[in-house]
Amino acid sequence: MPQTPAAIQTLTAAGLNLIGQALTIYDNDLRLAVCNARFQSMFDLPDNLVMIGAPFEETIRHLAQRGEYGEVDDVEAFVRERVEQARAFQAHYMERTRATGTIISVEGSPLPQGGWVTVYTDITRTKQQEVLLRARSEELSDQVLAHTEELASTNRALASTVSTLEETKRHLTKIEARTRLTTEMMPAHIAHVDEAGHYTYSNRRLSSVIPNRPSDIVGLHISDALGPTVYSKVRDHLQTAFSGLEAVHEFSDIDSARRIRVAFTPDSNGGAYVLSMDVTQETQARVALQQTRRRTLAAQVTSGMAHDFSNLLTIILGMQSSLARIDGLPKEANALIDATLSAAQRGGQLLSSIAEMTGQPLPNPRATDPHVLLQDLQTLARPSLPSGMTLTVTDLLPDASILLDSGTVQDSLLNLILNARDACQPDGAITLCAETVHDTWVQFTLSDTGAGFSAHALEHACDPFFTTKGKDGSGLGLPMVYDMTKLAGGDLQLGNQSGGGAVVRLRLPLRFSPTGTKGLVLLVEDEDDLRAHYRDLLIGLGHSVVEAISVQEATALIETIPDIQLVLSDIHLSGEGTGLDLMNGLRKTGTPVILMTSLPETDPLHRMACATTLVLHKPFSPADLAAALTPKVAQ
Known part of the structure; x- marks a missing residue:
């Protein structure tokens, strides 16, 4: 499979960084086209002078002012001379002693398309060895010379290995930085504890999941980071993970009133990975849905019973009324008839209360x-x-x-x-x-x-x-x-x-209602006619409108348009995902969402939506939409 230009550029940069010499390529405009990491470290250059496009003139001026070429009386004249030499570049090799005392060789060659390539080599140790060998050549035996050559070869191999390790370290550092950035962006606390319960890794999200907890917790014991109350709630589940089994647990944090879900996954060394999330809103929606299901079941059970009991009570009331009209009944019978009628009437009231309790509509926030x-x-x-x-x-x-x-x-x-x-x-x-x-x-x-x-x-x-x-x-x-x-x-x-x-x-x-400002509204509706109708309603209310038909389109618009102040979305949308998924994805941005639907109130999606945000039931009037967009006291 052919490599992409970006991949080839990465491979080339990695290869050049393994070279022990410093290397530069300047184009015919005297601007830097290529350099390796050794060039920056050899001359201790700032980052702006090793960026692609850095001027050769600025680099020479920086080195001259810093004393790279020794004492220079007129720096600008020196720079102009070097620039003129560069414009008429000729192949050359030279050795010079730097102000630091090190000796480098400089080998340059012009390029056919203009510009030149230069290789800088630190030959200080080589020169020192040459001087030493010349001074003691008569005293050194062939064995010593052979040993010296062997050491020099070994040193070159070690230097190559060190360069390889440094390049590998740079790549690992980049990978680690990307991984840490990813974990920091997650709306969850991700961490690892060793077999003794001390954190060896953690992103900085613990305080966002459980407020008033420290963020810098690496090295702390988990009990110190979480506090005694929370730790007592998760301790047994952590021990389960230490024993090699996964454990998931939900608990309520008393101090913040949040519902927290924590998952412990064992590693292969006796420790455990930790994933903690704030599931308060999810729990609120789940509780609402469970209660709705219970009430629906209760309504189904009681409706038949209420019907039969109503018939029985009707018969009792009728019989007691007939009995009261019979002449010649003893006086105590009237009291018993009145008591029976009162009990039957109270039973009817009780049935009405049951019907109200099981049949009342869903909350309409x-x-x-x-x-x-x-x-x-x-x-x-x-x-x-x-x-x-x-x-x-x-x-x-x-x-x-x-x-x-x-x-x-x-x-x-x-x-x-x-x-x-x-x-x-x-x-x-x-x-x-x-x-x-x-x-x-x-x-x-x-x-x-x-x-x-x-x-x-x-x-x-x-x-x-x-x-x-x-x-x-x-x-x-x-x-x-x-x-x-x-x-x-x-x-x-x-x-x-x-x-x-x-x-x-x-x-x-606690959910604050959307603001009533006349700002930009993202309308998400997959029916063309309905979308046009709702767009006209929004514009009539003074809002600007952008449109989408799916969760994917809406997400892309939100990422590219920072001025969106409110989202009006249908629950059912084209493609994957619903309006509820869009709303959940926007929680971290704080963008308010109003949902609309034609689903019946008994539909699970409608129930979950009502438990989490404001829902407009289709069809709705312009006044209903205006009331939703402009906060006021609900009558």
Whole structure:
């Protein structure tokens, strides 16, 4: 297979660098065309004078000023003389003693197409040996001369070997630099630990995966780099790798609230390779999808049961009504009839709650002003509280629009407030604190001064139909909050305060809504007619638009056009990859993405998209698009 010009150039450079002499080729314009590494090291030249195109005049001036040619009274005159000699270049050989005391031979020959080639050889040791041999020639025996020649031959072989090793070292250094650059660009921590647990290699990404950890960790023990809490979570899995088996483990970092996945792969020397990744957003999407699947299954199971029970309750209500109209019944029968009717009606209400819980739509996050959401929540909650009870709301959320389903969030928080109210009757204090946890979660912490959760309630409070309110409770309040939270990719934690009273933490993924600036939008849609329609809508809203039909085209545009401020992409696209793949690939750039789809809400891709970003369901109106691009309070 023929070599490419680049490959031939690389081979030529490697060959020239193995030569022990310094070599240069200048063209007929007196500019450097070729040189080897020995030329730079022999004359200690700066990098700019060994670059292709470096002027011969500048090189001579640099050497003269540095004293290469001894004392020079007029440097510029000296340079002009050398330049004139070079323009009328003739073949020559000369030996000269440098200012450093070393002796070099200079052999030059003109080239047919113009320019010349020069070879510089360090002959200092040769000259020294010649002087020594001449001075002691009468005293040296033939054996000594033969030994000297043998040593000289050995030295030449060693010098050749050293040159080969140096060139190999240069290549290995380049390979290592490329490998390290690749690992540094990976959105993961890549490392190796020896059999004692000390890092022998690491890229500088540990602190980006697990915040507040050191980046320069080579030589540290893994327990010192990770800290005692995290190390205790991965220690057993690391030991598994040390024993020769692969191990993969996920854990939550308490300090950063991130979900981390770490993989340990054994090496052949008792150590292990380590790959750590931040999978927080992946986990949020997975939790949302799992909860959706559970709810779908529950809906399938309960729908048939609800239908049959509704029929039975209808029959019971009808029979009890008929029984109440019979004359001559004893007085105690009326009380039993009323109780039966009340129980049947309560059963009907319970069936309605089950239907609402299993059949409610997926979360629809919209650009939401969190401060307005909390203000509206207080307006809704305060009339439901007794006069002696206080509700204190601490708003520590940022002054930016956040992607939230404001309706479900308000319903969930109102449900928690009413539960706290019942636990604090007739008076007490309820506190709600809203804040962000690092760059990962929006956290709502609600506490009260009631009796708190019992151990049994902490274990079963989120189970459907579990209640501590007796006949006054349906047992569906907290389960509905849990369900809505999980559907959004969040988490619900129950506990008690050290001083008494319950505490509930509701966490939702923190995602800021796209900015409303009239900037450049990348539109990714594979249907020509639809793409033209959406382009007109965007232009009508004041945006500039570039277009793509696949993930590959979109990625190429993003890499070449730095001014793209937002991506509007369909989920299904031409070629390999989906809009979700495009969004995941853009996480490290921070470019906001809005997805659009005609898939039904029950489709897994639609569910995953709703759990991670804003989704427009086709067909949508210009007003819907404007609302998505211009953050405002979601009604």
